[in-house]
Amino acid sequence: MNTRELNFAYKVRHALNESAEKLPQSTAEKLASARKMALSRQKKTSGLRVFVPQRLFAGEAGRFVNAPLAWLGRMGVMVPVVALFALMASIYQVEQRHISDTAEMDVAVLADELPLSAYLDSGFNAFLASRDH
The missing domain is CATH 1.20.5 (Single alpha-helices involved in coiled-coils or other helix-helix interfaces)
Known part of the structure; x- marks a missing residue:
């Protein structure tokens, strides 16, 4: 993103934050409950980790050269x-x-x-x- 796009994004975020403070209490509560419900449905992260000895990128020729x-x-x-x-x-x-x-x-x-x-x-x-x- 260039500087102009970043400035626009900051302005939009600022305008949304200002208008969020002006929302009625019932709307804010509905949004909060919807957020909690969305977070409860979010997939849980696994505690398993996988060791990858080297990074391979698409189109990398090295993976065929070193393979048995x-x-x-x-x-x-x-x-x-x-x-x-x-x-x-x-x-x-x-x-x-x-x-x-x-x-x-x-x-x-x-x-x-x-x-x-x-x-x-x-x-x-x-x-x-x-x-x-």
């Missing part, structure tokens, strides 16, 4: 990344093979001197369809 099974945490990230890379490489290989086969067929068809009626033949279309699969 630190490699397991790193593998949990690396395995999916390597699997994704292998999948993408295999998809690339399959697509390159398909492109190569299609290009080879196109070259064979274009280099051969077939009459136009051969392209209209249903057997030729069946041949092309079988080469795609």
Whole structure:
């Protein structure tokens, strides 16, 4: 908070304290009983204490480096990344093979001197369809 905000907060607190003194007695008693009831419902603090050997903050890299099974945490990230890379490489290989086969067929068809009626033949279309699969 900057100085201006603190001054405003002090002024508000002062105004509330002044107006609290002007409240009727019945209202002050109702507020006091409501406060007592709220305090009675407050959770009790436990007497147990826990010893924490070192402070750990979110995002602190030191907790994985010093742990006995630190490699397991790193593998949990690396395995999916390597699997994704292998999948993408295999998809690339399959697509390159398909492109190569299609290009080879196109070259064979274009280099051969077939009459136009051969392209209209249903057997030729069946041949092309079988080469795609």
